[in-house]
Amino acid sequence: MVEQTNELDSIFGSLSDPTRRDILKQVSKKSLSVSEIAIHYQLTFAAVAKHLDVLHRAKLISKNRRGKEQIVSISPDTLATASHYLETYKQLWENRLDSLDKYLKSINKNKKGKR
Template sequence: MPPALHHASADPLGAKFAALADPTRRAILQRLARGETSVKELAAPFEMSLPAVSKHLKVLERAGLIARSRDAQWRPCRIEPDALRDVDDWLEKYRRLWTAGLDRLDKYLAENKE
């Protein structure tokens, strides 16, 4: 198991990025953004076994991106609403940097038009 996933509590942001690196896990999160659902329903669009989907869910759960519960035989999964807040906060710093750089480039190009 990659270190970032094994030590999610030591580096929660790293664990989230590691979990988000996989396209299957991103697709699972996209589905859960529409609402709580079962593991079986989550597995339906993928050509993989339920245990394989369950492994993806464990990675997402350890990263704090989803929560699972048990209701008799039903094991609903749901996205954690604030789970991506620290990812977005981290990205926002770079978004401001990129925007400022592009604004300077626009200004430079406008001033140096022929």
């Protein structure tokens, strides 16, 4: 509606769920099969598979078949995209706050001068 990139939409959307963040944490340490991931949660297998699908569509993970298993790995580049987005804005805001800070100090100095 405002930007045409829904890349960030799906990345941040994926990250908004604690189960999915936890899955990312798991596979960031070691690539795992779908069932190895699923056993860590009280959810049904299908529910976990759906979470993996969300992460996959956001390109935060990749899947590779190894025999009958599907091995899930992280895709670090995608997270870099999100990270870069946040860093840019953080920077921008910090600069703005710095300016405000200087401005307030300059006003203060002025006041002191006038007294």
